[in-house]
Amino acid sequence: MTSKSKISRRDLLRGATVTGAALATGLAASDEALAKSARPIKWDHEVDVVVVGAGASGFPAAIVARETGASVILVEAENHIGGHAILSAGNVPLGGGTSLQKKYGIEDSADLIFQDLTDWSVTEANGATDYRYNDREIIRAFADNSVATFEWLTAHGVVWVDKMPDTLGGGGVGNSAPREHHAAIRHWPLAQSGKPVDAALQTTAIEAYGGNGLMRSLEAAAQKAGVQILLEYKMKAIHRLNGRVVGIAVETKGRTLNIHARKAVFLGTGGSTGNVNFRRMFDPRLTEEYCGLAGMPWSDQDASGELAAMAVGASLWGLANEVGEFGWTITKPEQLGCQYGYRTLQWLPGSEVFDRARAAGLRIVNWQDAITVNMLGQRFYDETGSQFRGNGYKSIDPYTPGSYLNAKNAKYNPANWLNAAMAGIGDGHNGGGAIWAIFDAEAVKRERWIPTPPNVDIANGFFFQADSIGELAKKIEMKYQRVPMLPENLEATVARYNSFVDTGTDEDFGKPKPLYKIATPPFYAAWATPVMHDTRAGLRINARCQVVDMEGQVIPGLYCGGESAGGFSQHGLARALCQGYIAGTWAAQESAAG
Numbered sequence: 001m002t003s004k005s006k007i008s009r010r011d012l013l014r015g016a017t018v019t020g021a022a023l024a025t026g027l028a029a030s031d032e033a034l035a036k037s038a039r040p041i042k043w044d045h046e047v048d049v050v051v052v053g054a055g056a057s058g059f060p061a062a063i064v065a066r067e068t069g070a071s072v073i074l075v076e077a078e079n080h081i082g083g084h085a086i087l088s089a090g091n092v093p094l095g096g097g098t099s100l101q102k103k104y105g106i107e108d109s110a111d112l113i114f115q116d117l118t119d120w121s122v123t124e125a126n127g128a129t130d131y132r133y134n135d136r137e138i139i140r141a142f143a144d145n146s147v148a149t150f151e152w153l154t155a156h157g158v159v160w161v162d163k164m165p166d167t168l169g170g171g172g173v174g175n176s177a178p179r180e181h182h183a184a185i186r187h188w189p190l191a192q193s194g195k196p197v198d199a200a201l202q203t204t205a206i207e208a209y210g211g212n213g214l215m216r217s218l219e220a221a222a223q224k225a226g227v228q229i230l231l232e233y234k235m236k237a238i239h240r241l242n243g244r245v246v247g248i249a250v251e252t253k254g255r256t257l258n259i260h261a262r263k264a265v266f267l268g269t270g271g272s273t274g275n276v277n278f279r280r281m282f283d284p285r286l287t288e289e290y291c292g293l294a295g296m297p298w299s300d301q302d303a304s305g306e307l308a309a310m311a312v313g314a315s316l317w318g319l320a321n322e323v324g325e326f327g328w329t330i331t332k333p334e335q336l337g338c339q340y341g342y343r344t345l346q347w348l349p350g351s352e353v354f355d356r357a358r359a360a361g362l363r364i365v366n367w368q369d370a371i372t373v374n375m376l377g378q379r380f381y382d383e384t385g386s387q388f389r390g391n392g393y394k395s396i397d398p399y400t401p402g403s404y405l406n407a408k409n410a411k412y413n414p415a416n417w418l419n420a421a422m423a424g425i426g427d428g429h430n431g432g433g434a435i436w437a438i439f440d441a442e443a444v445k446r447e448r449w450i451p452t453p454p455n456v457d458i459a460n461g462f463f464f465q466a467d468s469i470g471e472l473a474k475k476i477e478m479k480y481q482r483v484p485m486l487p488e489n490l491e492a493t494v495a496r497y498n499s500f501v502d503t504g505t506d507e508d509f510g511k512p513k514p515l516y517k518i519a520t521p522p523f524y525a526a527w528a529t530p531v532m533h534d535t536r537a538g539l540r541i542n543a544r545c546q547v548v549d550m551e552g553q554v555i556p557g558l559y560c561g562g563e564s565a566g567g568f569s570q571h572g573l574a575r576a577l578c579q580g581y582i583a584g585t586w587a588a589q590e591s592a593a594g
């Protein structure tokens with residue numbers, strides 16, 4: 001800043017009339033330039049609370065704020081609601097003594113959750129620590145509001161499968177009590193297929209599509225409560241005036257509009273793992289080829305909430321959690337030959353986003369049926385090797401809270417297919433590049449695959465077929481295959497693997513008893529590159545879910561929850577639902593700005 005400057009950037013944030021949009025685009029400009037750009041904002045909508053994102057955190061925030069007496073607009077970037085939550089399996093690890101836990105005689109309490117989710121000693125078999133870096137204030141708020149969130153969801157139409165809470169489908173949910181409650185799928189058509197599941201499964205199935213019942217129930221509750229839902233409204237910036245957040249700028253169908261939030265703005269934008277530059281701040285390896293984000297193409301995680309908040313001064317938080325090797329943060333694909341290969345999510349042609357997903361993928365049941373190779377055509381790990389794991393009920397047994405014995409007794413197992421896949425090929429680039437599953441016609445029969453569109457994406461280079469291994473290698477060309485795969489490399493790899501089948505021993509990577517040769521044409525190469533999933537670091541919030549700045553001060557009028565908020569390492573829905581519930585309560589009680 002020059003000595004002539006009258007207004008510092010901090011003054012601008014606190015005092016002058018300036019928009020987040022101006023700040024977002026003007027951070028490199030001089031403060032004088034920013035001051036000149038200041039102008040009154042023309043508001044296109046006025047409301048008490050603006051909620052950004054119609055997902056797991058956004059809906060509770062919107063409904064609670066509305067029912068606490070605030071008028072509420074919920075803006076959603078996509079032309080449909082639900083975010084990742086509607087695609088989820090609906091396994092919801094709330095606890096602390098919910099009515100369902102009590103019904104089945106499970107003892108749990110807020111203090112037990114708090115103790116579990118802050119236990120430094122819980123250690124995965126690969127040495128990763130699930131809870132060590134959690135923010136105590138945020139976990140306390142979650143623990144204290146967990147039961148209330150569960151009962152609130154139930155009162156707002158969410159139906160739970162009537163069975164004892166268990167450990168299925170979770171990760172990072174605490175060791176001391178079973179806490180996975182399963183939302184029933186219900187009767188609405190699924191986002192994944194456009195069709196409802198069989199009537200017999202609608203209230204009984206678990207580990208499937210429970211997010212459908214969860215989110216459609218909340219959508220109905222929001223409509224009943226009088227929340228105004230605006231689809232295809234993408235938040236582009238936050239307006240901060242006289243130190244306080246007063247609204248947002250949105251883009252809708254080519255127009256930019258401003259929405260005045262008299263009391264507060266809540267960001268429930270779902271995280272940042274879809275933004276390559278943002279995610280590489282945490283892990284430089286995560287380059288463009290990790291393009292199969294779980295939950296896309298239904299909704300992105302483009303860090304737009306984080307970036308807009310940072311442009312008005314917000315801090316990030318709990319960054320160690322983002323690179324913790326636990327749970328489903330990055331996953332081994334289970335659908336092969338398509339861009340979006342997340343384990344439980346298969347896009348079918350009836351889905352309204354199938355034109356963007358383009359292929360369903362071949363769901364692999366047994367990794368004995370394929371080998372995985374890097375861009376050079378070389379194997380790099382035992383294909384049956386698993387990915388990271390997350391802590392749940394009794395995954396450490398015996399368990400003594402906070403005891404070093406928990407860490408000491410963990411049986412070391414690196415489970416590193418993912419890290420080996422992302423290691424790269426020694427060419428100086430970050431990122432492991434394309435990973436291919438290689439198999440033959442016999443594997444296709446064993447797995448009962450139909451290796452043609454719409455099951456595989458040939459047009460965009462996610463699937464190849466040839467009559468010889470050498471021809472297959474030559475055909476592999478697509479934007480993330482940085483180097484040509486030499487035919488002799490892939491031929492040598494397959495020949496060596498076939499020799500391991502003869503001897504029954506994988507001398508290179510210890511795959512347990514390799515069973516099947518890759519010998520019968522046609523041969524196939526199917527996209528099998530790791531898939532990005534959870535965001536575990538985001539904006540700094542406090543116990544009320546108010547966003548905090550780089551000086552540790554609350555940014556008045558700005559709230560955040562779910563995957564865009566930091567400080568809480570846990571997979572998925574529970575923290576998002578609970579933080580939405582907490583934030584909605586406090587946001588509605590803010591005094592109205594002018």
Ligand SMILES: Cc1cc2nc3c(=O)[nH]c(=O)nc-3n(C[C@H](O)[C@H](O)[C@H](O)COP(=O)(O)OP(=O)(O)OC[C@H]3O[C@@H](n4cnc5c(N)ncnc54)[C@H](O)[C@@H]3O)c2cc1C
Nearest residue numbers: 053055056057077083084088089091235270562563572573
């Ligand atoms: C296939 C799958 C299965 C899963 N299964 C489970 C499970 O069983 N249990 C579990 O606990 N978790 C599960 N999860 C994770 C869980 O769904 C997410 O952690 C949770 O939905 C996060 O909630 P959120 O509110 O932060 O984001 P989301 O629910 O993703 O909602 C974010 C919303 O914000 C919108 N948005 C983003 N940016 C903007 C913007 N600038 N303007 C307007 N709108 C915007 C997005 O389009 C989206 O609709 C699963 C996820 C996936 C993808």
